[in-house]
Amino acid sequence: MAESPIIVWFRLDLRLADHAALREAAKAGAPLLPVYILDDETPGNLRMGGAARWWLPGSLAALDRDLAERGGRLHLRRGAAPEVLPALLDETGASAIYATRGYEPWDSKLEETVVALCATRSAELRLFPGRLLFEPEAIATGSGQPFRVFAPFWKACLAAPTPPAPLPAPKLGRFAAAKSESLESFRLLPAKPDWAGGLRAAWQPGESAAQVRLRDFITERLQRYADDRGNLDGEASSLLSPYLQFGEIGPNQVWHAVTHAAAGARGKLDRGAFSFLRELGWREFSYHLLDRFPAMTHRPLKPEFARFPWRDDPRALEAWQQGETGYPIVDAAMRQLWQTGWMPNRARMIVASFLVKHLLLAWQAGANWFLDTLVDADLANNSANWQWVAGSGTDAAPYFRIFNPVLQGQKFDPSGDYVRTWVPELKLLPAPAIHAPWEAPPQTLAEANVTLGLTYPAPIVEHAAARARALEAFKTIRAG
DNA sequence: TTTTGAGTTGTTCGA
DNA sequence: GTCGAACAACTCAAA
Numbered sequence: 094m095a096e097s098p099i100i101v102w103f104r105l106d107l108r109l110a111d112h113a114a115l116r117e118a119a120k121a122g123a124p125l126l127p128v129y130i131l132d133d134e135t136p137g138n139l140r141m142g143g144a145a146r147w148w149l150p151g152s153l154a155a156l157d158r159d160l161a162e163r164g165g166r167l168h169l170r171r172g173a174a175p176e177v178l179p180a181l182l183d184e185t186g187a188s189a190i191y192a193t194r195g196y197e198p199w200d201s202k203l204e205e206t207v208v209a210l211c212a213t214r215s216a217e218l219r220l221f222p223g224r225l226l227f228e229p230e231a232i233a234t235g236s237g238q239p240f241r242v243f244a245p246f247w248k249a250c251l252a253a254p255t256p257p258a259p260l261p262a263p264k265l266g267r268f269a270a271a272k273s274e275s276l277e278s279f280r281l282l283p284a285k286p287d288w289a290g291g292l293r294a295a296w297q298p299g300e301s302a303a304q305v306r307l308r309d310f311i312t313e314r315l316q317r318y319a320d321d322r323g324n325l326d327g328e329a330s331s332l333l334s335p336y337l338q339f340g341e342i343g344p345n346q347v348w349h350a351v352t353h354a355a356a357g358a359r360g361k362l363d364r365g366a367f368s369f370l371r372e373l374g375w376r377e378f379s380y381h382l383l384d385r386f387p388a389m390t391h392r393p394l395k396p397e398f399a400r401f402p403w404r405d406d407p408r409a410l411e412a413w414q415q416g417e418t419g420y421p422i423v424d425a426a427m428r429q430l431w432q433t434g435w436m437p438n439r440a441r442m443i444v445a446s447f448l449v450k451h452l453l454l455a456w457q458a459g460a461n462w463f464l465d466t467l468v469d470a471d472l473a474n475n476s477a478n479w480q481w482v483a484g485s486g487t488d489a490a491p492y493f494r495i496f497n498p499v500l501q502g503q504k505f506d507p508s509g510d511y512v513r514t515w516v517p518e519l520k521l522l523p524a525p526a527i528h529a530p531w532e533a534p535p536q537t538l539a540e541a542n543v544t545l546g547l548t549y550p551a552p553i554v555e556h557a558a559a560r561a562r563a564l565e566a567f568k569t570i571r572a573g
Numbered sequence: 574t575t576t577t578g579a580g581t582t583g584t585t586c587g588a
Numbered sequence: 589g590t591c592g593a594a595c596a597a598c599t600c601a602a603a
Contacts, residue, residue, distance in 0.1 A: 234601060242600050244580065323582075375581080442582065481581085493595045494583050501583090560584085564595090571596085577603080586594085 097188035098124040098269035100181060102174075103167070106193040106223050106340035107152045108300040109159055111259035113221035114191040124269040126185060127160055127167050129153055131279050134173040137199040139390075139472060142465035144434035145338075146281045147289045148298050152339050153276060155299025165268035169276060175206045182214050185271050189216055193223040193340070196380050197472055198387035226256040226344045226377055229384035239385040241487035246381065247374040259346040291432030296335065296468060303336035307347060311354045319368040323439045325422075325511040330437050331369065334469035337376070344373055372438075379477035382487075390476045391457055393485035397570045401485075403455040412553050413448050414462055416516070419545075419552035421528055422502035423447045425515035432515070434468035439505050445482040446496040451559040453566055456483035484567070492567035495560050502528030518542075518549050 099118045106112060107129075118125055131149075133140050141149065157167040170177045178190060190211060195204065204220060211218045222228055232249050233239060240246035283289050310331040314321070321329035336342045348370065355366030362370070386394060393399060412418050416427035426440035436444075441463075448459040460479040464470045480486035506512060509527035513520040519527055521541035526533035531545055531552055538545070545551045 235603095236601085238601090240601080242580065245601055371581085439582080446583095487599080488580075490582080491595080491597095496582095497584060575603100578601095580598105580600085584595090586592105588591090588593100 096123060097186050098126045100178070100185070100187045100190040101125055101127045102178065102190050102192035103127060103129045103156065104193055104195055104340070105338065106343075107156045108303075108341050108343065109156075109262035109265075110300065111223070111343040111346050112193070112262075113223050113260070114193050114219070115265075116260055116263040117219070117221065118189075118191040119263040119265055121189075123188065124267040125165060125265065126181075126187060126269040126271060127156075127165060128181065129156075129167055129169055130174050130177050131169070131171045131281075132174045132177075133171075135175065135199065135203055138203070139197070139199075139464075142467070142470045143283070144292065144466050144468045145470050147283065147292050147434070148296070148335055148339065148468045150276050150279065150281045151296075151298030152341060155301070155341075157276075159300060160265075160268075163265040165265060166270075166273070168271055168273040169279065171274055171279060174203060175210060178207055179210045179214065181271065182211070182216050185269060187216060187269075190218045192218065192220055194220040196224060196229065196384060198383065198390065223343055223345075224340060225380055226250070226348055226373065227253055227381075229381050232377075232381060239381060240378070241382075243375065243378050243488050246378050247371065250374060250377060256345045256348050259343060259349055292434050292468065295433040295435065298335070298339070298341065300341045303333065303342035306332050306336065307342060307350055311350060315351065315355060315369060316363065316365045318365040320365075322368065322372075323505050325426075325437055325439055325506045327437050332435075334471075335435070338469045338471045344376070347373060375477075376471075376474055379471075379473040382477050383473040389480060390460075390472060393483070394480055394487050395485045395489070398483070398485035401455075401570050402453070402566050404453040406452065406454060409452045409553060410448075410454055410458055412550070413444070413452060413454070413459075417550050417553075418447065419531070419550040420447065420498040420502075421512040421516055421519055421530065422498050422506060425506075425512045428515040430463075430466050434466060439501075441478070442482060443496055443498060443501050445479060446494075447498060449479075449483045450495045450563040451498075451554050451556070453563060456480065456485070493564060495563055497556060497560075499529045499556065516549070 099121055101115050101118050109115060132138060153167060160167050208218045227250050231253060232246065314329055318329060333342060333347065337344065351366050351369060352362065355363050382389060413427060416424035418424055423444050426436045426444045430436045445459055448454050449456050456479040460475050463475050477486065481489050484490055484492045509524040512527050519530060522530060522543060526537050530538065530543055530549065543549055
């Protein structure tokens with residue numbers, strides 16, 4: 094009689110190293126059955142966006158290869174997890190499901206359902222941490238409440254027990270086998286039209302690629318991170334966000350690699366490492382908030398924002414999405430997003446501020462676009478950061494902080510090369526003119542083959558007027 | 574309970 | 589050209 098296998102249910106943890114569920118399953122000694130379920134069907138479960146659906150098959154293929162090297166394979170199934178998992182238990186006689194805990198709003202109910210379904214089959218679901226440095230319930234204020242302000246939250250994290258040292262990939266001995274669907278049958282990749290060329294050129298999904306990125310970042314850019322991270326050329330970024338989102342690298346691995354590399358005298362971190370870990374802290378904070386306030390994905394955390402007079406303007410939204418606003422820095426960023434599925438943090442702030450404050454369009458519209466177009470689309474980060482920009486978060490940007498897209502361009506893309514890369518119709522414009530072509534002398538425009546309104550849009554809104562309009566709008570929701 | 578200090582990332586205006 | 593103040597109070601977290 095065949096021995097009961099253990100199902101290792103891979104979710105947003107597509108790696109072998111530092112994977113507590115996999116390690117514990119391996120330790121248990123039973124044959125392992127690694128499974129990934131493409132779940133577009135569990136009610137309330139947000140469907141993965143387009144760019145993430147491009148990333149996913151590369152990641153699954155990489156995991157499958159890594160398992161194959163150890164004699165196993167990744168089994169693929171499609172459907173609602175609460176239906177697929179019990180079917181798998183019945184099919185294979187598995188005694189347990191081991192998985193990494195999820196933190197999206199639907200996960201706790203999903204996990205409870207699976208626990209109950211397991212119980213009726215004398216099996217168990219065992220959940221392990223792995224996606225966060227600190228479990229949401231481990232960090233609380235003195236009175237046991239969730240933090241709503243980042244600084245004290247992060248202070249509490251740093252005072253908490255250090256995240257556990259990452260575990261190497263476990264030795265995997267025996268595997269069980271079951272039917273698997275093919276990756277192609279998931280139909281995740283765009284076919285007609287194939288818009289993913291830019292993504293293919295920019296990214297290589299998978300655990301080993303994530304490790305290469307991490308090493309490269311630590312040796313080349315970590316030290317300068319505090320000073321360079323605002324630069325729009327992307328040269329300062331770690332580029333780890335999609336790998337973190339899919340769990341191809343775990344935050345504990347990043348934390349320990351960074352602290353190890355950067356520990357100076359008496360273990361004090363240098364500025365670069367400190368400021369980078371703080372960014373991981375923002376990711377933690379977003380999950381902390383989402384765990385307590387699951388409605389923040391669509392509803393403002395500050396209730397008065399429910400009556401904010403957002404405009405309804407589909408054409409303006411489309412201009413923003415397509416990178417046709419007439420503000421070069423905004424358009425460059427939006428086109429980079431469309432082509433590569435990613436943009437640097439500074440660019441995200443600029444375009445988000447523009448959508449919310451210059452166009453007065455609801456942050457949810459921007460958040461939805463980001464979820465669909467970012468390869469690193471992360472529900473917690475996305476919701477928290479859009480609310481931060483809109484001013485509807487608890488610890489949000491003040492309403493009068495309205496980015497001037499021209500000044501932001503001049504400050505963070507002084508050479509204009511970022512704009513030239515992504516808005517090629519402006520590439521002949523010299524640096525002083527490139528962030529505000531409508532102010533350039535006619536001769537300069539003519540020499541650069543730029544005709545506003547023809548080869549490149551005239552600004553969709555005028556900055557000073559838009560700014561005044563935003564301040565007025567924000568006034569209406571203040572104090573009653 | 575009350576008080577106190579502090580809070581990611583900016584811009585504009587006027588001296 | 590540079591620099592400080594205004595923008596607007598409010599809420600959070602801890603003492």
